[in-house]
Amino acid sequence: MSTINMIHIENLTYEYPDGYPALRGVTLNVEKGMRMALAGKNGAGKSTLLLHIAGLLDGEGVIEVAGLRRSPKTIAAIRNRIGFLFSQVEYQFIMPDVLNDVMLGVSKKQPPADDASAAAMEWLRRFDIEKYARRNPLDLSSGEMKRAALAGIMSGEPDILLMDEPLNNLDRENSQVLVNLLRDQDTTMLFSTHRDFLVTELATHCAVMEEGRITMVLTGNEFKKSRALRDLVF
Amino acid sequence: MFAAFSLVSGYIIGDVRVHDSIILALKIILIFNIFLGGMQWIGTGGYMYLLNRIPSVRVRLFFLLLGNNMLRIMRNNREIVRQIRSRITLTGKNRLIIARYYFQNMLFKELYSMQHSHGALVLRLGESVSCHEYERNVRPLDFILFASVAGYCAAGAMMLCL
Numbered sequence: 001m002s003t004i005n006m007i008h009i010e011n012l013t014y015e016y017p018d019g020y021p022a023l024r025g026v027t028l029n030v031e032k033g034m035r036m037a038l039a040g041k042n043g044a045g046k047s048t049l050l051l052h053i054a055g056l057l058d059g060e061g062v063i064e065v066a067g068l069r070r071s072p073k074t075i076a077a078i079r080n081r082i083g084f085l086f087s088q089v090e091y092q093f094i095m096p097d098v099l100n101d102v103m104l105g106v107s108k109k110q111p112p113a114d115d116a117s118a119a120a121m122e123w124l125r126r127f128d129i130e131k132y133a134r135r136n137p138l139d140l141s142s143g144e145m146k147r148a149a150l151a152g153i154m155s156g157e158p159d160i161l162l163m164d165e166p167l168n169n170l171d172r173e174n175s176q177v178l179v180n181l182l183r184d185q186d187t188t189m190l191f192s193t194h195r196d197f198l199v200t201e202l203a204t205h206c207a208v209m210e211e212g213r214i215t216m217v218l219t220g221n222e223f224k225k226s227r228a229l230r231d232l233v234f
Numbered sequence: 235m236f237a238a239f240s241l242v243s244g245y246i247i248g249d250v251r252v253h254d255s256i257i258l259a260l261k262i263i264l265i266f267n268i269f270l271g272g273m274q275w276i277g278t279g280g281y282m283y284l285l286n287r288i289p290s291v292r293v294r295l296f297f298l299l300l301g302n303n304m305l306r307i308m309r310n311n312r313e314i315v316r317q318i319r320s321r322i323t324l325t326g327k328n329r330l331i332i333a334r335y336y337f338q339n340m341l342f343k344e345l346y347s348m349q350h351s352h353g354a355l356v357l358r359l360g361e362s363v364s365c366h367e368y369e370r371n372v373r374p375l376d377f378i379l380f381a382s383v384a385g386y387c388a389a390g391a392m393m394l395c396l
Contacts, residue, residue, distance in 0.1 A: 084353065
């Protein structure tokens with residue numbers, strides 16, 4: 001059976017302006033429907049890799065997203081197909097209230113204004129934050145803020161969801177809520193994490209990063225079974 | 235902070251203009267307060283109503299980001315003040331150190347947020363930015379607030395003319 005690569009990266013290298021080599025020849029394939037975790041220590045290059053896929057950094061190598069090879073001509077089309085949940089979500093809100101922020105995603109599909117607000121409310125209901133529709137997202141708690149940001153992203157129905165430390169600042173209960181919500185989405189996902197819990201509960205695959213390289217890619221089951229490997233990574 | 239930068243750059247080029255820097259700081263505070271006071275007065279509903287009436291998407295976005303940044307600066311301000319107060323005792327000479335750390339922190343936070351905000355903008359924005367309009371309820375208290383903001387601005391304007 002043939003598989004569709006939603007993300008294809010080949011020999012990607014990148015150095016930060018201070019000369020620190022963040023990525024040293026990363027090669028990775030993420031197939032449609034996969035939920036792949038990027039696990040590894042601080043400074044392994046996980047966030048840098050995600051920023052490259054979203055077109056926010058520009059290293060050397062091949063990056064293909066949803067069949068589009070990254071170039072100045074295709075970058076806008078690629079970004080339209082990607083949703084990105086930043087590790088510090090408070091910086092990704094654009095509108096002064098939650099409803100209007102979620103509407104930003106909906107309006108990418110250009111529906112009439114009334115339909116857009118109804119669709120945005122539906123997304124808020126799905127993420128159980130409809131009661132905060134008129135609140136400023138910066139006034140919400142960490143868990144609610146994370147859900148509001150995710151609703152804003154998912155309302156644009158991206159083909160690929162990139163998440164940088166999605167459980168950052170969340171307690172166990174809120175982490176479980178977020179994982180349940182993510183599990184209900186059929187989007188292809190690639191996310192960086194330091195939490196064993198997220199890999200075992202959400203990931204179908206896990207790529208391990210060390211010093212700017214992908215050192216191994218395992219299925220979720222392989223990862224769950226290998227206690228030694230989990231101890232090594234987390 | 236901008237006034238401090240203006241003083242520092244004045245010092246570097248050997249032309250310190252304290253008076254101009256103070257005027258600059260006052261103008262910034264004035265604009266900041268007019269904008270925030272206005273937002274408080276008309277509420278999110280009124281703000282959205284006004285934004286939707288701006289024909290240019292770029293100008294609409296400019297005002298959205300301006301409002302967002304002001305709220306973020308206020309939030310950062312609270313956070314930085316708490317962080318500094320938790321580490322430094324507020325006595326005598328320490329007050330000068332506080333000012334130094336405050337500017338550093340604020341600047342780095344702003345640079346960090348700019349990087350993320352830019353990412354969010356290029357990834358999240360579509361062709362247009364249209365806002366959902368709520369009903370506008372302007373209550374007597376809103377008028378009082380607006381009147382006090384206007385009075386404050388008038389006083390500020392008078393000071394600038396002195």
